[in-house]
Amino acid sequence: MDQKRKVDEKSKQEQLDEFRQDPEQEYLTTNQAVRVSHTDDSLKAGERGPTLLEDFHFREKLTHFDHERIPERVVHARGSGAHGYFQVYEPMTEYTRAAFLQDPAKKTPVFVRFSTVVGFRGSADTVRDVRGFATKFYTEEGNYDLVGNNMPVFFIVDAIKFPDLVHAIKPEQHHQMPQASAAHDTFWDFVGNLPEITHMIMWVLSDRALPRSYRMMEGFGVNTFRFINAEGKARFIKFHWRPQLGVHSLVWDETQKIAGKDPDFNRRDLWEAIEMGDYPEFELGVQMIEEADEHNFEFDILDATKLWPEEEVPIRWIGKMILNRNPDNFFAETEQVAFCPANVVPGIDFSNDPLLQGRLFSYLDTQLIRLGGPNFQEIPINRTLAPAANNQREGYNRMTIDKGVVSYFPNALGENKPRPARVEEGGYAHYQEKIEGRKIRARSEKFNDHFSQAKLFWNSMSDAEKEHIVKAFHFELGKVSDSGVRKRVVDLINNVDGDLAIRIAEGIGVPPPAEKGASSGTKKSPNLSQEKTVMDTIKSRKVAILAMEGYDHDEVMQVKKALKDAGAHPQIVSQFRGMVKSADGKEMEVDKSYVTTTSVVYDAVYVPGGRHAETLKNQGFAIHFVNEAFKHCKPIGAMGEGIELLKASDIKGVTFVDAGTGGEAVSEMGVVTCGSQGDVNSFVEQFKTAIARHRHWDREKKEQVPA
Numbered sequence: 001m002d003q004k005r006k007v008d009e010k011s012k013q014e015q016l017d018e019f020r021q022d023p024e025q026e027y028l029t030t031n032q033a034v035r036v037s038h039t040d041d042s043l044k045a046g047e048r049g050p051t052l053l054e055d056f057h058f059r060e061k062l063t064h065f066d067h068e069r070i071p072e073r074v075v076h077a078r079g080s081g082a083h084g085y086f087q088v089y090e091p092m093t094e095y096t097r098a099a100f101l102q103d104p105a106k107k108t109p110v111f112v113r114f115s116t117v118v119g120f121r122g123s124a125d126t127v128r129d130v131r132g133f134a135t136k137f138y139t140e141e142g143n144y145d146l147v148g149n150n151m152p153v154f155f156i157v158d159a160i161k162f163p164d165l166v167h168a169i170k171p172e173q174h175h176q177m178p179q180a181s182a183a184h185d186t187f188w189d190f191v192g193n194l195p196e197i198t199h200m201i202m203w204v205l206s207d208r209a210l211p212r213s214y215r216m217m218e219g220f221g222v223n224t225f226r227f228i229n230a231e232g233k234a235r236f237i238k239f240h241w242r243p244q245l246g247v248h249s250l251v252w253d254e255t256q257k258i259a260g261k262d263p264d265f266n267r268r269d270l271w272e273a274i275e276m277g278d279y280p281e282f283e284l285g286v287q288m289i290e291e292a293d294e295h296n297f298e299f300d301i302l303d304a305t306k307l308w309p310e311e312e313v314p315i316r317w318i319g320k321m322i323l324n325r326n327p328d329n330f331f332a333e334t335e336q337v338a339f340c341p342a343n344v345v346p347g348i349d350f351s352n353d354p355l356l357q358g359r360l361f362s363y364l365d366t367q368l369i370r371l372g373g374p375n376f377q378e379i380p381i382n383r384t385l386a387p388a389a390n391n392q393r394e395g396y397n398r399m400t401i402d403k404g405v406v407s408y409f410p411n412a413l414g415e416n417k418p419r420p421a422r423v424e425e426g427g428y429a430h431y432q433e434k435i436e437g438r439k440i441r442a443r444s445e446k447f448n449d450h451f452s453q454a455k456l457f458w459n460s461m462s463d464a465e466k467e468h469i470v471k472a473f474h475f476e477l478g479k480v481s482d483s484g485v486r487k488r489v490v491d492l493i494n495n496v497d498g499d500l501a502i503r504i505a506e507g508i509g510v511p512p513p514a515e516k517g518a519s520s521g522t523k524k525s526p527n528l529s530q531e532k533t534v535m536d537t538i539k540s541r542k543v544a545i546l547a548m549e550g551y552d553h554d555e556v557m558q559v560k561k562a563l564k565d566a567g568a569h570p571q572i573v574s575q576f577r578g579m580v581k582s583a584d585g586k587e588m589e590v591d592k593s594y595v596t597t598t599s600v601v602y603d604a605v606y607v608p609g610g611r612h613a614e615t616l617k618n619q620g621f622a623i624h625f626v627n628e629a630f631k632h633c634k635p636i637g638a639m640g641e642g643i644e645l646l647k648a649s650d651i652k653g654v655t656f657v658d659a660g661t662g663g664e665a666v667s668e669m670g671v672v673t674c675g676s677q678g679d680v681n682s683f684v685e686q687f688k689t690a691i692a693r694h695r696h697w698d699r700e701k702k703e704q705v706p707a
Contacts, residue, residue: 009085009107079115081334084323098347119180124259125266133219159358183479192488205472207249223356246534300446455520460528464697474507539567550612553582609640627707635690640676652701670696
C-alpha cells in the first residue's frame with residue numbers, strides 16, 4: 001500500500017501543532033507534571049541554613065538551565081527563520097520527476113533560515129559577510145534541502161580547503177578578535193596566497209555583502225546539481241532565488257551605525273514584515289545545461305568559484321515561494337532546524353562538484369555533534385511529512401516508539417517490511433553516471449582560471465558600485481597590520497584590473513604593482529549589477545516623518561495615507577513619545593522618539609510643512625537625521641516650511657524650491673521639495689518614485705556632509 005501523505009501548505013503547521021503547548025497553563029509543575037507550591041526559595045535547613053539535596057524542584061530547574069545551550073553552528077551561527085510555501089508555475093516533467101515540481105495547484109510547505117556566516121550567535125546582523133539562504137521543502141516524497149548563499153560563487157574550489165578558510169576568517173587565535181569581520185591579518189594572508197578566492201572576494205567587497213533586508217537579497221544554490229526525469233535523462237542545473245522586491249543594499253557607514261543602534265536589524269525586519277502582512281516573496285529559477293554541452297564553456301561548470309553567465313545560460317523561472325508565518329519558538333525551530341545538501345528527493349541528484357561532494361558529508365557530520373546524536377531528524381521542525389520507516393532505532397533522544405521484534409532486512413518474522421521501493425514506487429535511484437579515472441589529488445585545468453570571472457564581475461558594476469568596492473578594500477586591508485599581506489593582495493588584484501590595484505594601493509599605504517596589470521576588458525554580464533534590479537515599488541519601505549508641535553496636520557495625513565496605500569510604512573518621529581499637536585490643534589501619536597531611533601533604520605525621510613520647522617531647525621537630532629540620510633543617498637522629501645530644515649542642514653549641491661510657492665514638486669538627486677501652496681499629489685508621486693529607486697548615488701557632494 002502506498003504510504004504517501006497528501007501534502008499542502010498547512011501540512012507542516014498541522015504536524016507542529018502536535019508539539020505546541022499553550023503557555024497559559026494554570027499551575028506551575030515540574031517536568032514530571034507535579035504541581036509546584038513554591039518557586040521563590042530553595043528548600044533549606046532553617047531560614048538561613050544550607051540548601052538540601054532533596055529539593056528536587058531546585059535541582060531539576062537548575063539542571064535544565066545549565067543544559068539549555070547547545071553548540072552553535074561553526075558557521076552560519078546567527079540566523080533567522082520563517083515558514084511559508086512553494087508553488088511551481090507549470091509541470092517540470094520534461095526535466096525532473098520531483099513530485100513537488102509537477103502540480104501548479106500544490107503548495108509545498110517550506111521553512112527558510114537566513115543567516116550571516118562568520119559571526120557568532122551574538123554578533124550583529126549588518127556586518128560585511130556572505131548571507132546564508134537555506135530552504136527545507138517538506139514534500140510528499142520526503143524533505144528536500146536547498147542550502148545556499150546570497151552570492152552565486154564560493155571562496156574555494158574543493159571542500160578540503162574549507163577548514164582553512166574558516167580558520168583564517170574567524171577571530172584570530174591569540175586574542176579572539178575581531179568578531180564577525182574579515183578585516184584582519186589572517187584572513188587577508190589567506191587571500192593573498194590563494195588565487196582561486198579572487199572572484200569571491202570581489203563579491204564579498206561589493207554591496208551584495210550588505211543586504212538591506214533578507215527580503216531584498218538573491219539566493220543561489222552555488223553548487224552544480226542535476227535534474228533527472230522519469231526516463232532517466234539528466235541535465236546539469238544551478239538554482240536561483242529572486243526577491244520580488246528587488247536586490248537592495250545598505251551602505252558601509254550605515255551598517256556600522258546600525259550594528260550599534262539595532263544589531264538585530266535584519267532579523268527584526270523579517271519578523272515585522274511577516275507580522276504586518278508584507279510576506280517576502282521569491283521566485284525560484286534554474287539554469288540548465290545539457291550533458292552533451294558539459295565541456296562547451298570557457299569555465300568548468302563544476303567549479304563553485306565560477307558562475308554560469310545568464311547571457312550564456314538563461315534562467316528559467318519555475319515557481320514562487322511566499323513566507324507567511326513566523327516561528328512560535330526561536331530555539332525549537334530556527335535554532336534546531338538542521339539542513340543538509342544530501343537531503344534530496346527523486347528527480348534531484350548531485351554532480352562531481354568537489355565543493356558539493358565535501359558538503360554532502362560535512363553537513364550531516366556537524367548536525368550529529370550540534371544536536372546530540374543521530375535522531376535530530378525527529379525534532380519537530382526537522383520531521384518529514386512523508387512517513388519515515390527504517391531499521392535505524394535507539395540512540396540519543398529517540399522519540400519514536402518502534403513496535404515489533406525485527407530491526408533488520410531481510411527478515412521473515414516481519415514479512416520483509418519495511419522493504420526497498422522500486423523506482424516506479426517512488427524509490428530514489430542515483431543517476432548512473434559513467435566514471436573512470438585514476439585515483440589522484442588534482443583538479444581539472446579549467447579550474448585554474450582564477451581571474452576571468454573576477455574581471456567580468458568588475459566590468460559589470462556601475463560606477464557607484466565600483467567606488468564602493470574600492471572603499472571596501474581600503475577598509476578591509478587598511479585594518480591589516482602586516483604590510484606584506486597588504487601588498488600581496490594588491491598584486492593579486494592586479495590580475496583582475498591594473499587600475500583597480502593602483503586605486504587600492506593608494507588607500508592602504510603600499511606601493512602599486514611593479515608592472516600594471518592589463519585592463520579587465522569590456523565583457524560584461526549586466527544582471528550582476530544591482531542597478532538592474534526592481535525599482536518600481538515602495539512596498540514595505542520605512543519612511544520617517546519628522547514632526548514637532550505646529551506641523552501641518554492635513555498635509556501629513558494626506559502624505560501618510562498615500563504612502564500607506566502604496567505599501568510603505570510611515571512612522572512619526574518626534575522629541576518625545578505620546579501625542580504631538582499640529583498648528584490647528586489636532587493631534588497624532590508619535591511612533592518613535594529621538595532617543596529610540598535613528599535615520600539609519602529608515603529608507604526615506606519626510607519633513608512636513610508648518611511652523612514646527614522653526615523648532616526642528618534648532619534641534620541637533622533633526623539636522624543630523626537629515627544630514628545622515630542625505631549622506632547615505634536616501635530619498636528626502638520636504639514641503640512648505642519643512643524645506644527650511646533642509647536649508648539649515650549641510651546638504652550640498654541641491655536647489656530647493658521656495659517654501660512659500662505653489663506649483664509642481666521638484667525632484668533633484670532624490671531630494672523632493674514642494675512649496676506650501678504646491679500640489680501635494682505631485683509631491684507624493686515624485687517622492688514615491690524617489691523611494692522606489694532606493695538610493696541616489698549621483699549626490700557628488702555627499703562626502704562634504706558631516707554625519
